Amino acid sequence: MRRLLLATTLFATPALLAGCTRAERPAPAAVAQQTQTVGEAAVGPVTPAPAPAPQIGSFGFDVAGMDRSVAAGEDFYAYANGTWARTTEIPSDKSNFGMFSVLADLSQERTHSILEEARAEGSKIGTAYAAYLDRQAIDARGLEPIRPWLNRIAGITDTGAYAALAAEADRAGIPIPFATYVGQDDKNPEVYALSLAQAGLGMPDRDYYLSDEARLTETRNAYREHLARVLTLAGEPNAAERAQAILDFETAIARAHWTRVDSRDADKTYNKMTVADLTTRAPGFDFVRYFEGIGAPVDSVIVAQPSAVEGIAQLIADTPVQVLRDQLMVRSLDSFADVLPTAFDDAQFAFYGTTLSGTPEQQARWKRAVDFTSAALADEVSQEYVARYFPPETKAAADELVQNVIAAMGDRIRGLDWMSAETKERALAKLAAFTPKIGYPDRWRDYSNLEIRPGDAFGNNWRANQWAHNYNVGKLGQPIYRWEWGMTPMTVNAYANFGMVEIVFPAAILQPPFFDPNADPALNYGGIGAVIGHEISHHFDDQGSKYDATGQLEQWWTPEDLAAFEARTAALSAQYDAYEPLPGMRVQGDLTLGENVADLAGLTVAHKAYRDSLGGQEPPVLDGFTGDQRFYLGWAQVWRRNYREANLRQRLLTDPHSPSQQRTWVVRNLDPWYSAFDPQPSQQLYLEPAERVNIW
Incomplete structure (x- = not known):
């Protein structure tokens, strides 16, 4: 079973500041005293190159997108993102638009360039892409490609x-x-x-x-x-x-x-x-x-x-x-x-x-051709994408951050006051069994027996679907494919797989605003750090917690600890039941419980990892924001999203994730957020300490 962080880079360098604050970098004055030599001759002081700037704002956050007329305690989403939400239009070919969409568009554009080159070369992925792109040829064939199948349907007699x-x-x-x-x-x-x-x-x-x-x-x-x-x-x-x-x-x-x-x-x-x-x-x-x-x-x-x-x-x-x-x-x-x-x-x-979904306009044909080819020949496209856009240094840097957040989760488990030592030991054993996967798989699937024909968009689609089905069914009787991924590297998402005891982070999510090596560390921990914490926490949400350290659906809790856990999850479910994003339509607390637990625990754990990275020192104030304020602003920034009403309605009925505004509001349960922004008891998000839900 798998849980997804749904939602949508310039990729990182080895300088992900997992345990380093800005204060620990060499001071400009010290750098200026270094000399550069050519052969044996010193050439004198060298003025250092300016430090690379974050992709977003001065420290990794879009301050201009805030609405400071809204108090953080009244609506933290609007405080952090209100101007962006008010001034950002949803593109005509989308049902919603936000940070995930921005990165998905970037992935799509990059893949487009790969496929255009492949089309010129006549490779398999290029042939599949070109056939799908040729709307004129598809129209010319009419229903001829599917007619034999329709005739077979018409022949059903019993x-x-x-x-x-x-x-x-x-x-x-x-x-x-x-x-x-x-x-x-x-x-x-x-x-x-x-x-x-x-x-x-x-x-x-x-x-x-x-x-x-x-x-x-x-x-x-x-x-x-x-x-x-x-x-x-x-x-x-x-x-x-x-x-x-x-x-x-x-x-x-x-x-x-x-x-x-x-x-x-x-x-x-x-x-x-x-x-x-x-x-x-x-x-x-x-x-x-x-x-x-x-x-x-x-x-x-x-x-x-x-x-x-x-x-x-x-x-x-x-x-x-x-x-x-x-x-x-x-x-x-x-x-x-x-x-x-x-x-x-x-x-x-x-x-x-x-x-x-309320989307006014169909996507351009080239975008749909990219999506089709990326699905039909996923690993062949992925290999090209990874080679161009995900250097090994990024993978290593992200892995370091993952390990930091896992360590923080371990500390949180050890410090729980509602869980017995017996259950803690089992929880820690499960945490130790995690397999993090970063960027892309270490093996690729072989499509040599998938036939792709020029000019046969329908046939290519049909055969690709059959190939995928046969591949899946062919696993019966085989050893578990532990190397396999459920997402492509181009996907702006992440997931937890309960049976595999793994957390998986595709390359495309390791980009700003989630992850920027040149941003303030607080933004990275509030962004990708919280995403990492989210996926870790899925293994301990209301369903993931039912699987043991081997990935088996097995009760490993003491009855008393399970009762304490369920009391906390019930309180969180009730909290989300009260939210009404559309008139007459509320968030379903029980449907969204797994994601809400993962958001709450993930943000809690990421904040601990951030504070641990500071080594006991307070980070500098940047543009008037403290380190903790920047951390929570980083969380709010990644959830920027505007919805069309029909799309939001569908999500409230079907999506196990809460809408972005309510996902941001999870901060109201976290004591450090109160210290950072000083919300008042009269404000909408304020909860009395006894009402704040604290699970992991």
Whole structure:
């Protein structure tokens, strides 16, 4: 199981100031007295070159983006970022925009230059990129590339044939009513296992189907129109009636679905059973035929939501075959819309881009070509990216900072007043077992058996999806791929993998504002240091804490310590339940609990690491800000983000992360923040000491 730090460089040099303050650098006067020699002759005093400047502001923070008319204790996000938020427009091709977006755009532009060169050279990645880029050729072919597949869908006559074709759809990356994947067995992390989960919805969540809220009702109506539009474009008659039937089928599936809160519970979602038992419990779908079709003829499977899987299987048995065919047809056309005629691409974006996320304009074709190629041939693109934009010195510097934050986490665990010595010992053993991964993997996947053809955008996409599926299923029976990454180096993100007991930081996040070797250390600790602390803390959040030092889902807490931990997480959940980013829509404290725990603990640990790095000395005041103030401003700066309303609405329903403003507000639980900014009891963020949540 994995937890992501979601969200979006000039890369660092070996001078990441992990344990060095500005006061420890050579003074300019001392440097000026050094002499330079040529041969044996001294040439006299040399004026030193000015120190490299931070990329942002005078010390790594955008002071101009603050709004000092807002008190830090009233809204720390607005205090740190208010002018930026008020004056920054969301680009027309984005649903939201912030610091993650800035770095994602930079990664995209850099990858673009790599792929343009590759296109001129005719390499595999260049060929894939060029074929996707050629919209004229795609339009000229019409539905010819997908027509044989559509004909096969039309030929489904019963649920047995549907199960067989659903397996082929799954291999091609087309969503069906179930989701399967191969990953570590949570109860036996040295073994790969097949997992099965609920799926089958064309909208992001069950609430989009079941809620009476006015905006979601409007979205349902738009979805029905989208279904009819796709059927009409495919030349199908009675599109409106058939679209309603698809919507009715998916609404029934939504009723069977577990909530997202239940679906994130590692204990509830671990239900290992034999395939024979599954077929007895869910006879409406031919799982034996399906598992054979996806290339995984297993004897057992881990079922994430048993009642939902059983319910969906029965719905498939009870639903007219025509509706099953129609849903699979629309899913196929939507899944490959970007490599089908423009009308399908436009229809897909109109609903999924504009209606669901509020994005007015489709991304430029070259950007989408970069994204496609980076996904289809990820490691081939990644190797070029790393060679150009991530020097070894950066990796070493980041690793040093990671070790500092891990050490601070160890000290925090040892000092906990609510945890017994027995549980502390086990927690420290888990911390010692961590594998940090920085920048990029030390092995690359081989794509030699993935065929990429010039001028065949649809075929390249289809075969790339099949390759990825076969690669994943091919892990069954193999040793665990401990070298493998779940993100590319170009990804502006980070993650924690519970089964691997690892924390992973791709190259692209190791850039300003997260990490700048020329910035004040406080900004680096408040930025990437807190990100590192966040990922470390995920292994000790409400779900990560269920996995032991070997990555096994196993209870390693004493009952008393577990009760104390759960009391603290419940208090944090209640705190976030009170936030209302949109009228009538609150943050879901239980859904976002893992991320909120990681934010709270990560920032706590990063602050300790920062203070430890000072060696007992107070850092200088810079531009009127103390070291602790700069640390927390660094945290606030990385969460700058403006949202379109539709995108924020979708996130509040589906995203396990709180919105950026509320992520910034986690500071209200931290005593050093109160010392730094002196918030008053009358101000919105102020909490009495007894109300402040302190977990790790």
